[in-house]
Amino acid sequence: MRLAMPSGRQDPQRNPGLKRKAWLAVFLGSTLFWVVVALLVWKFWG
Template sequence: MRLAMPSGREEPQREAELKRKAWLAVFLGSALFWVVVAVLIWKYWG
């Protein structure tokens, strides 16, 4: 029965880890987008 109920300490840690990974993915995706935009601008005007 104990295994079915997650402990109060475990759940927020997992949620914090998920939030950190989500923000990392957002920042990496944004950085990749701007790198692609910069390269396209460079090739267009260069």
């Protein structure tokens, strides 16, 4: 039976550049979502 958690000898290597790109994608996606929401609100109630 294999465990879901990896053992200590198999720690994944984390790339700080990849982490930065992931956070940037999250923030850009969130910003795009709220811009679309604002435009829809402006269209319906403007």
